[in-house]
Amino acid sequence: MDRAWWSLQRRDDAALGFTARDGGYSTGDFQGLNLGAHVGDDAETVERNRAEVLDTLARMSGARALRPVFMNQVHGAEVRVITEVAQLDEPTPATDGVVTTLPDVALFTLVADCVPILLYDNAAGVLAAAHAGRAGMVAGVVRATVNAMREVGAASIEAVVGPAVCGRCYEVPEHMRAEAAAAEPVSAAVSWTGTAAIDVAAGVVEQLHREGISLSWLPGCTKETDRLFSHRRDGRTGRGAGVIARVQRRD
Numbered sequence: 001m002d003r004a005w006w007s008l009q010r011r012d013d014a015a016l017g018f019t020a021r022d023g024g025y026s027t028g029d030f031q032g033l034n035l036g037a038h039v040g041d042d043a044e045t046v047e048r049n050r051a052e053v054l055d056t057l058a059r060m061s062g063a064r065a066l067r068p069v070f071m072n073q074v075h076g077a078e079v080r081v082i083t084e085v086a087q088l089d090e091p092t093p094a095t096d097g098v099v100t101t102l103p104d105v106a107l108f109t110l111v112a113d114c115v116p117i118l119l120y121d122n123a124a125g126v127l128a129a130a131h132a133g134r135a136g137m138v139a140g141v142v143r144a145t146v147n148a149m150r151e152v153g154a155a156s157i158e159a160v161v162g163p164a165v166c167g168r169c170y171e172v173p174e175h176m177r178a179e180a181a182a183a184e185p186v187s188a189a190v191s192w193t194g195t196a197a198i199d200v201a202a203g204v205v206e207q208l209h210r211e212g213i214s215l216s217w218l219p220g221c222t223k224e225t226d227r228l229f230s231h232r233r234d235g236r237t238g239r240g241a242g243v244i245a246r247v248q249r250r251d
Contacts, residue, residue, distance in 0.1 A: 034238025
């Protein structure tokens with residue numbers, strides 16, 4: 001199963017990773033480890049793929065099992081905060097960020113070109129996952145997620161930014177680049193063919209830096225890399241994920 005990960009890391013009390021397309025049980029347009037239940041893939045197959053990912057994180061964290069938390073992603077800046085177990089059974093609201101103080105849960109952000117962001121404060125026991133596309137970056141999902149973490153006690157947040165479509169491959173109309181640049185100037189880019197483009201990940205990283213967040217940024221362009229799902233490259237396709245869980249302490 002480890003071959004299905006683009007990156008799998010342990011950061012003290014946090015186990016986190018970004019999945020690749022390798023492995024998994026999906027076929028056809030969704031070939032590989034598709035984790036998206038909303039794209040038209042067979043539901044049982046998606047659940048099987050998700051179970052494989054959860055099993056890997058559970059073994060890494062020492063947990064018997066992990067409760068998955070997915071978002072109803074809408075390219076906005078709303079953030080869900082989960083501090084009680086009962087909230088895990090509530091209907092999933094439309095959000096692009098999720099924060100928890102609970103152990104034994106795995107937070108997922110699903111992507112196929114957008115920027116997956118995983119955040120943690122091990123001392124405070126606060127984890128988060130965020131989904132930032134162009135619209136979410138402009139709307140401020142990064143700041144909203146960081147603020148939500150701070151409201152439940154996080155004080156020393158670190159982040160890992162996963163692979164996304166690069167600025168050279170995210171060609172857009174000029175007015176879209178202008179809108180993104182107005183929100184985050186570093187996101188303005190030029191495509192391989194010299195047309196207007198947006199580097200969403202660069203904008204996200206700048207926003208994290210502005211919030212004083214220590215981070216690492218993993219290389220990889222989803223459109224240029226067959227091992228990653230890309231909507232811009234393939235159209236109908238699956239979804240990869242960034243996923244984070246709290247590691248069990250072994251005293």
